[in-house]
Amino acid sequence: MSRSRQTINPATEETLATYTLMSRDEANQVIEHTHEAFLQWRKTSFAERAELLRKVASLIRERKDDYAALMTKEMGKTLASGKQECELCAAICEYAAEHGADELAEQTRDLRGGRALISYQPIGVIYGIQPWNFPLYQVIRYSADNLMVGNTVLLKHAGNVWGMALEVEKLYRDAGLPEHAFRTLLIDHDTSDAVIEHRLVRGVTLTGSPAAGADIAQKAAKVLKKTVLELGSNDAYLVLGDADIEKAVKFCVMGRINNTGQTCVAAKRFIVVDAVYDQFRNAFVEAMGKITVGDPTSQDTVMGPMARKDLRDKLHDQVQRSIEAGATCALGGEVPDRTGYYYPATVLENVKPGQPAYDDELFGPVAALIRVKDEEEAMRVANDSPFGLGGGIFSTDPERAIKLARDEFDTGMVNINGYNLAQPNLPFGGVKDSGYGREHGGFGMHEFVNIKSIMINEK
Known part of the structure; x- marks a missing residue:
């Protein structure tokens, strides 16, 4: 050896x-x-x-x-x-x-x-x-x-x-x-x-x-x-019917592509109520499509390569298996023909149980969009995961969002109307797997x- x-x-x-x-x-x-x-x-x-x-x-x-x-x-x-x-x-x-x-x-x-x-x-x-x-x-x-x-x-x-x-x-x-x-x-x-x-x-x-x-x-x-x-984790971010969509898109994109998506507490599943799904989806796909991928030493680069070839290959396999199981690819999803372990910002729709994009952690810049009927179904889907590290809620009623975060969200951390990484003065950690x-x-x-x-x- x-x-x-x-x-x-x-x-x-x-x-x-x-x-x-x-x-x-x-x-x-x-x-x-x-x-x-x-x-x-x-x-x-x-x-x-x-x-x-x-x-x-x-x-x-x-x-x-x-x-x-x-x-x-x-x-x-x-x-x-x-x-x-x-x-x-x-x-x-x-x-x-x-x-x-x-x-x-x-x-x-x-x-x-x-x-x-x-x-x-x-x-x-x-x-x-x-x-x-x-x-x-x-x-x-x-x-x-x-x-x-x-x-x-x-x-x-x-x-x-x-x-x-x-x-x-x-x-x-x-x-x-x-x-x-x-x-x-x-x-x-x-x-x-x-x-x-x-x-x-x-x-x-x-x-x-x-x-x-x-x-x-x-x-x-x-x-x-x-x-x-x-x-x-497979952190869920809920976009409720009264959400500020522009703000939700801004922070959901930030939460998904930070560190080329290689973050345990990244935003990964985006659970959007039916009333605002199309509005959020169109703006989110457009914003993800503008992410620049390239030389990580360049000031203009937003996303560099993934850390290793095996990690990129695993991510792409998860994307492909999700598509084979019924998901649709709205953006990205292809390994670029270039030197380096790059992967594009990718958006999957029609994500359902049985697909890696729903069940597993996708440790890279791949977003899973999940359409739900209402707030109750959104929270049920958010908690329908073996993971419980972080999550997020977008709503213009902060008190309602706080109640959901405190009483219903089965995670160690919750963001409301934003995206934050670790904070020196706040506990960091999760529950379940x-x-x-x-x-x-x-x-x-x-x-x-x-x-x-x-x-x-x-x-």
Whole structure:
């Protein structure tokens, strides 16, 4: 079996770099070092940890042009999108620095005959298995919170973004983090399984597919380790009869083509009531048809290539199978004859159960239009999915939309009259096959801690 991996530029199909995989013994040595770093890092104050994270934020902003360029080379993200990702990561670090001490502050509780304290204590080495679609953000979002807690961190990044994986390790080290408190593991799946089982690894967090999540959760459960899983989704965006159609089209297009559609919390299914379906459909197809696809380093490009050839091929297969099962293609749907792993903005209509466009996650710039009779049917169809990460509602009656979002939408997040990605101050995560646990907004700091009760008897 090959002990090396290559990264490929998806726009040019050129090899960028070749990396040598770590052996299991080398990985074990890194884990030992990261645990030793934990024994010291856990003794630092909240103020020291906050200072470190503020320095990380500062360095991210200083290096955002370089980081964006690397993301573009490794996975095809546009330069503008890469810079936005850097700004989000800096804000996440600053939020953790600003609010960590309050989130983790000791609490007092009543105790008959005395008093009680509740203390949030770090537990050790946390192992993160992360995907390629947001190469910096996926790492920062779990590592910043865990370092603020006092844990130390291991990373197994996707093989096509190992350049960024090593850059994040350097980023933390340059900011002043002890040398082994954050380490990147360049390893294969078998070695990764051994990392999960290692006695010094105390928790596992994964962002990936439901199949990957189920596999990792089972492996961790066998050795009694907690997991946090952020998995795929097939987010539904509802366009109700009283929606502002111009606004709905604007944000639905944005939500579908962001990051070339390679976003777990992207808008994917567009469920439109009959009264406004034709109006929305015509405007949406027209807007999607104007999306420029091309060189991700060009300022005029809205969508770059998909990250890998196998991902594009899978997406196209899902489109073809949906059409064979009765969907119609209103736009796109053909692999362009050009160098690079490009795929056009695509719109499918007559999408119904039994088609991949209805049942599965299409991880690319393909929109599924679903026509429904009324609001009640719209919500039923929205929830008719094994996934439950995000979703959206467009209505000029915000209170009605809020009630639907709060009481009816079976997802972890809902947008009303807009489209938002992750926010540093709000919890991020889903339900059902979209996983469990939360990140951001202070919630991620409570996932991998020992919530310790201390009972003091005074009488």
